[in-house]
Amino acid sequence: xxxxxxxxxxxxxxxxxxxxxxxxxxxxxxxxxxxxxxxxxxxxxxxxxxxxxxxxxxxxxxxxxxxxxxxxxxxxxxxxxxxxxxxxxxxxxxxxxxxxxxxxxxxxxxxxxxxxxxxxxxxxxxxxxxxxxxxxxxxxxxxxxxxxxxxxxxxxxxxxxxxxxxxxxxxxxxxxxxxxxxxxxxxxxxxxxxxxxxxxxxxxxxxxxxxxxxxxxxxxxxxxxxxxxxxxxxxxxxxxxxxxxxxxxxxxxxxxxxxxxxxxxxxxxxxxxxxxxxxxxxxxxxxxxxxxxxxxxxxxxxxxxxxxxxxxxxxxxxxxxxxxxxxxxxxxxxxxxxxxxxxxxxxxxxxxxxxxxxxxxxxxxxxxxxxxxxxxxxxxxxxxxxxxxxxxxxxxxxxxxxxxxxxxxxxxxxxxxxxxxxxxxxxxxxxxxxxxxxxxxxxxxxxxxxxxxxxxxxxxxxxxxxxxxxxxxxxxxxxxxxxxxxxxxxxxxxxxxxxxxxxxxxxxxxxxxxxxxxxxxxxxxxxxxxxxxxxxxxxxxxxxxxxxxxxxxxxxxxxxxxxxxxxxxxxxxxxxxxxxxxxxxxxxxxxxxxxxxxxxxxxxxxxxxxxxxxxxxxxxxxxxxxxxxxxxxxxxxxxxxxxxxxxxxxxxxxxxxxxxxxxxxxxxxxxxxxxxxxxxxxxxxxxxxxxxxxxxxxxxxxxxxxxxxx
Amino acid sequence: xxxxxxxxxxxxxxxxxxxxxxxxxxxxxxxxxxxxxxxxxxxxxxxxxxxxxxxxxxxxxxxxxxxxxxxxxxx
Ligand SMILES: Nc1nc2c(ncn2[C@@H]2O[C@H](COP(=O)(O)OP(=O)(O)OP(=O)(O)O)[C@@H](O)[C@H]2O)c(=O)[nH]1
Ligand SMILES: [Mg+2]
Numbered sequence: 001x002x003x004x005x006x007x008x009x010x011x012x013x014x015x016x017x018x019x020x021x022x023x024x025x026x027x028x029x030x031x032x033x034x035x036x037x038x039x040x041x042x043x044x045x046x047x048x049x050x051x052x053x054x055x056x057x058x059x060x061x062x063x064x065x066x067x068x069x070x071x072x073x074x075x076x077x078x079x080x081x082x083x084x085x086x087x088x089x090x091x092x093x094x095x096x097x098x099x100x101x102x103x104x105x106x107x108x109x110x111x112x113x114x115x116x117x118x119x120x121x122x123x124x125x126x127x128x129x130x131x132x133x134x135x136x137x138x139x140x141x142x143x144x145x146x147x148x149x150x151x152x153x154x155x156x157x158x159x160x161x162x163x164x165x166x167x168x169x170x171x172x173x174x175x176x177x178x179x180x181x182x183x184x185x186x187x188x189x190x191x192x193x194x195x196x197x198x199x200x201x202x203x204x205x206x207x208x209x210x211x212x213x214x215x216x217x218x219x220x221x222x223x224x225x226x227x228x229x230x231x232x233x234x235x236x237x238x239x240x241x242x243x244x245x246x247x248x249x250x251x252x253x254x255x256x257x258x259x260x261x262x263x264x265x266x267x268x269x270x271x272x273x274x275x276x277x278x279x280x281x282x283x284x285x286x287x288x289x290x291x292x293x294x295x296x297x298x299x300x301x302x303x304x305x306x307x308x309x310x311x312x313x314x315x316x317x318x319x320x321x322x323x324x325x326x327x328x329x330x331x332x333x334x335x336x337x338x339x340x341x342x343x344x345x346x347x348x349x350x351x352x353x354x355x356x357x358x359x360x361x362x363x364x365x366x367x368x369x370x371x372x373x374x375x376x377x378x379x380x381x382x383x384x385x386x387x388x389x390x391x392x393x394x395x396x397x398x399x400x401x402x403x404x405x406x407x408x409x410x411x412x413x414x415x416x417x418x419x420x421x422x423x424x425x426x427x428x429x430x431x432x433x434x435x436x437x438x439x440x441x442x443x444x445x446x447x448x449x450x451x452x453x454x455x456x457x458x459x460x461x462x463x464x465x466x467x468x469x470x471x472x473x474x475x476x477x478x479x480x481x482x483x484x485x486x487x488x489x490x491x492x493x494x495x496x497x498x499x500x501x502x503x504x505x506x507x508x509x510x511x512x513x514x515x516x517x518x519x520x521x522x523x524x525x526x527x528x529x530x531x532x533x534x535x536x537x538x539x540x541x542x543x544x545x546x547x548x549x550x551x552x553x554x555x556x557x558x559x560x561x562x563x564x565x566x567x568x569x570x571x572x573x574x575x576x577x578x579x580x581x582x583x584x585x586x587x588x589x590x591x592x593x594x595x596x597x598x599x600x601x602x603x604x605x606x607x608x609x610x611x612x613x614x615x616x617x618x619x620x621x622x623x624x625x626x627x628x629x630x631x632x633x634x635x636x637x638x639x640x641x642x643x644x645x646x647x648x649x650x651x652x653x654x655x656x657x658x659x660x661x662x663x664x665x666x667x668x669x670x671x672x673x674x675x676x677x678x679x680x681x682x683x684x685x686x687x688x689x690x691x692x693x694x695x696x697x698x699x700x701x702x703x704x705x706x707x708x709x710x
Numbered sequence: 711x712x713x714x715x716x717x718x719x720x721x722x723x724x725x726x727x728x729x730x731x732x733x734x735x736x737x738x739x740x741x742x743x744x745x746x747x748x749x750x751x752x753x754x755x756x757x758x759x760x761x762x763x764x765x766x767x768x769x770x771x772x773x774x775x776x777x778x779x780x781x782x783x784x785x
Contacts, residue, residue: 069741105769108743245733252740273768280753283771289757381773385758394761495778496761497738500771 005046005061006175007092011081011116012100013109014038014067015501017128020158021100022064025167029513030064031409033371034501035380037395037416039066040077042084042092049168060171063092066416069108071115072218072248076423077415079221085119086214087224096174098167100126100158103140104133104502106267110149110259111252114186117151118210122174125153126167132502135277137270145266150184159507185209186258187251196240200233217244279374279502286378296379301459303366304470307359307439308463314358315443322351323635337542344625345538349530352621352636353614356440357519363436364518365511367405372506376401377498384496390478391485393417393494396426400477403433404470405518407673411680419494425484427680428690429477431673432666434470436522437613441664442469444617445657447637473665476697526614533608533615534622541582541604541626552579577601577626596663596699597656597706599645613669655709659702667698716764717779719752725784726750732781742772744782 010018014036022030026045031038043064051057063084066077073079084090085097099116101109117123127140146153152170156163189197189209200212219225219233237244274280285291326347333339370376376398384394395417403410410430417423434442446462453461543549556575560568577583578600585607586600593603601623609616617636624639643651668674668691677687719725727748730736743766744750753771754763761775 072737072741074738074741105743107767107769108741111741111743245737248737249733249740252737253745256740256745275765275771279771283754283763287754287756287763289755292757377773381756381761381763382758384775385756385760495735495738496773496775497742497778498773499742500763500773 003056003058005059006049006096006171007061007063007094008096008098008171009063009065009084009092009094010098010100011065011085011112012067013069013102013105013112013499015499016067016100016102016109017158018067018100019043019064021098021126021128021156022062024158024161024164025062029517032510033368033376034374034504035371035377035398036067036499036501037075037077037398037413038371039064040412040415041066042080044092049172052169052172055176058172058175063094068112070112070252071119071214073221075416075418076420082214082218082221083223085116085121086211086222089224094121096122096124096171098124098126098171100128102129102132103127104129104136104138106140107256107259107263110263111255113149114255114259115210117149118183118185118187118208119214120183120208120211122177122180123151124167124170124174125149125151127153127155128158130155131157131159132276136273136275138273139268141266141268145262148262148265150181183208187255189213190250192240193242193247196236196242199236203232216242217248276502282503283378283500286375287381292378292382296382299370299375301467303363304463304467305459306362306366308443308466309460311358311362315355318355318357319635319637322347322354326351340542340626341535341538345534345622346531348621348625349534349537349618350527352618353440353526353530354523355636356443356617357523359439359443360436360522361515361519363439364405365515367402368511368514369506370401372504372510374501374503377500380498381500390481391422391425392429392478392481393419393422393426394496394498396422399426399430400433400474403430403435405436407431407433407435407670408676411673411676414680417494419492421485421488421490421492422494424488424681424686425481427677428484428686429481431668431670431677431690431694432473432477432480434473434665435613435670436518437526437670438664440614440617442466442661444637444640445652445661448640448652449654449657469661469665472662476666480693480697522614526612526618529612530615530618533611534618537582537604537608537619537622538626540585541577541580541623544576544580545584548579549576552576573626577623582623595706596702597653597659597710599651601643602660609669611671613664616664653710655706658709659706662705663698663702665698666694666701668694713783715780716750716752716782716784717762717776719750719764719784721752721755724749724751728783728785730781731783735778735781739778739782743767743769744772750782750784 010022012018015034019030019032019039022045026047028045030043044061046059046061049058049060065081068078068081071082073082084092087093097116099113101113113125127142130140133140142153142155152174154163154167154170156167196216197209197212200206200215204215206212215233216237219230286295326343329347330339330343333342380394380397383397387394387396399410399414402413407430411427414423414426417426446465450462450465455461455464552575553572556571557568560571582604583600586603589603590600593606598606604623605616605619608619621636624643640652645651674687674691677690678684727744727746727750729746730739748767751765752762753765756762761773762779763771763773766772
C-alpha cells in the first residue's frame with residue numbers, strides 16, 4: 001500500500017538557516033545567503049525518512065518558507081507562511097512544523113516559535129547557529145529548553161549537516177504519535193478576547209483559539225477566506241470593539257514575559273554577551289564614514305577588473321578554438337546546404353556566446369561571495385540614505401546588485417521590501433542595471449573601439465569603459481526612480497529596520513555551485529533561443545522571395561566583372577543576403593534605426609534580440625558568416641572589424657558602437673523580465689509602462705549619442 | 711529635560727528602552743526584540759549619519775533609520 005507523503009514545513013526568523021537546512025535534508029540547491037530575506041517564495045523538496053522498529057520508510061515533502069519575525073506579515077513575501085499554516089485545506093499544510101531558530105539570539109527567535117506552537121500544529125524546535133552562539137560564549141541546554149517548551153528540541157548545524165539524523169528521528173516520532181496532547185497556549189487571552197474567540201470558533205468550526213484570533217487579525221491576508229466571510233469578521237471586530245494594534249503590542253509583550261524566564265533557565269553565558277569579535281572588527285571598517293565607501297568602491301573595482309581583465313585569457317582561448325572548430329566542421333562535413341546551416345547558422349550563433357562563459361561565471365561567483373559573507377547587509381546600510389533620496393529603500397540594493405547578474409531573480413527579491421511604493425519603483429528600475437546578458441554586447445563592442453592600454457599602471461582602459469557603462473546603468477536606474485517617484489503616489493511610509501547578520505566565511509562549494517549553475521543555465525537557456533533563432537535566421541537569409549536573390553547575384557557579378565575572384569564572391573554573398581527574406585525585413589525597418597547609425601544587418605540582430613539580449617552577438621555572428629565569403633572562418637571580432645558600410649567605409653565606427661552600447665544599456669530587451677514584472681505586479685499595466693519608457697529612453701539616448709559623435 | 715530617544719544616543723552609549731511613541735512602528739520594533747526594559751547600545755552610524763546600528767540586548771545588531779529610532783524612548 002502506498003502511503004501519502006508526510007508534509008513538513010520549515011518556519012523561522014529570516015536568516016536563521018532554513019534554506020540551508022532544506023538543502024541538507026533534500027540534497028537540493030535552494031538559494032541561500034547571509035542576509036535576511038533571501039527566500040521570497042515557498043519551495044518544496046522531498047527526502048526519505050528511514051523506518052524504525054519495523055515500520056516502513058516514508059517519503060517526506062518539505063516546504064521551505066520565507067523567514068518572518070512573527071505570524072503577522074509585514075511584506076509581500078511573508079504572507080505565504082500564514083496562508084499555509086492557518087488553512088488546513090492548503091495542499092502544503094504541514095503535519096509537522098520545524099521551527100528553525102538562531103541559537104545566538106534565542107529570545108527574539110522564540111517569539112515566533114511560541115506563536116507557531118499556539119496554532120496547534122505539532123512543532124519541533126531545531127536549534128541552529130550553535131557555533132555562532134558558542135563564539136558569543138553562550139551555551140544552550142537543549143534538554144532544559146525541551147522541558148520548558150514541552151516540544152522536541154534538536155541541535156543542528158545546517159551548514160555542516162550535523163544533527164540531521166536526530167532531526168529526522170524527531171520528525172518520525174512526532175508523526176507516529178497517535179494521541180494529540182492537549183493544547184498548551186503560550187499566550188492567554190484577556191478581557192473580552194475569549195468571548196470573541198468563542199464566537200469566531202463556532203462560526204468557522206475551528207478547534208484552536210489562536211487560529212481564531214488570526215482570523216480576526218489577518219482575515220484580509222488570508223487568500224482562502226471569501227469576501228462575505230471577511231465582512232462578517234469585520235462586524236465581529238466592531239461588535240467587540242477589538243483594537244488590533246493594541247492587542248498585537250500587548251500580545252507580543254506578554255509573550256516576551258513568558259519567554260524571558262525560559263531563556264534564563266536554558267541559556268548560560270560567560271560574562272556579558274557580545275557579537276563575535278570578527279564581526280565587530282569588520283563593522284568598524286566597513287561601516288566607517290570614510291573607509292566604508294572606500295572599501296565598497298574598491299570591491300566594485302575588483303569585480304570589474306575581474307570580469308574584464310582576468311576573464312580575457314580564457315575568453316581569447318575559447319574564441320580561437322571555436323573559430324577553428326567551426327572551420328574543422330566545415331571541412332569534414334560534405335559541402336552543401338546542411339553544412340552551411342550547421343556551420344554558418346547554428347555553430348556561428350552558439351560560438352558567438354560560448355566565449356562569454358568565463359565572464360558569466362566570475363560575475364555570478366563574486367555576487368554570490370558578497371551575499372554569503374554578510375557584506376550585502378552592510379551595503380544596504382551605507383546606501384539607505386542615498387537610495388531614499390531617489391524614492392527607493394536601502395533594501396533596493398539587493399535587487400540592484402543582483403540585477404547585475406540577472407534581472408529576473410533580482411525582481412523577485414523585491415518582495416522583501418515592505419513598502420509597496422518602494423517595491424514598485426525598485427521593480428521598474430532594476431532592468432536598467434546592466435545584466436550579464438549585456439556583457440557579451442559590451443565586451444565585443446568595447447574590444448572594437450577601445451584600445452587595451454593601461455591607465456595609471458593598473459587599470460585596463462577597456463575595463464574602465466565597461467565600468468562606465470555599468471555606472472551609466474546605475475545612474476539611469478536611480479534617475480528613473482526619482483522621476484517615476486514624482487508620478488507614483490506614495491501610499492504608506494517605508495521602513496528600513498534590518499537585522500545585521502554576523503559575517504560568515506562563504507562556503508566555497510556553494511559559490512562554485514552558483515557559478516556552475518549560472519553557466520549551465522546561460523548555455524542551455526541562451527543556447528536554446530540561439531539555436532532556434534539562428535536556424536530561422538539562416539533560412540530567412542538564405543532564401544528570398546521569387547527569383548530576387550538570383551537576379552541580385554547576376555547583377556553583382558556583372559558589376560564586378562573586372563574585380564578579382566575573391567571580391568566577387570564577397571559581393572555576391574552580400575547581395576544575396578540583402579535580397580533574402582531577412583534582408584528585406586531589415587531594409588523595411590532600416591528607416592527607423594538609421595538615425596541611430598544602424599544598418600539593416602544590425603536591424604535584424606536588434607529585432608532578434610528582443611527575445612533575449614544574448615541573441616544579439618550570436619545573430620551578428622550568423623549574419624556576418626553568411627554574408628562573408630565562406631572559405632575561412634573568422635572570430636566574431638574579426639568579422640565586425642572587416643564589415644563595411646554602404647559607402648565602403650568601416651561600419652563599426654566609434655559613433656555606431658557607442659550608439660549601440662547606449663541603446664543596450666537602457667533598452668528592455670528581455671521577454672523573461674517582462675514576464676516576471678507581469679507576475680510580480682499582477683497585471684500588464686506596469687510591464688507595459690516599463691517597456692515603453694525604457695524603449696523611448698534607449699532610442700533617444702542612442703540617437704543623441706550618434707548624432708553628437710558623427 | 712524632555713525624554714530622550716534612541717536617535718539621540720552617543721556612539722557606544724547604553725540605555726534601557728522605556729516606551730514607544732508610534733503605535734504601528736512599535737509593533738515592528740517589538741517583533742525585532744526591542745522590548746521595554748531591554749538594554750540597547752549605539753554601535754555604528756552609517757557614513758551619511760543615517761541609518762544607525764544598535765546592539766539589542768547584547769544579542770544582535772539591528773540597523774534602523776533615525777526617524778524609526780526616534781520613536782523609541784529611553785530611560
Ligand atoms: N555559522 C553557521 N552558519 C549557518 C548555519 N546555518 C546556516 N548558516 C548560514 O547562515 C546564512 C543564512 O542561511 P539561509 O539558509 O539562507 O537562511 P534562511 O533562514 O533561509 O534565510 P531567509 O531565506 O532570508 O529567511 C547562510 O550564509 C548559511 O551559510 C549554522 O548552523 N552555523
Ligand atoms: Mg531561505
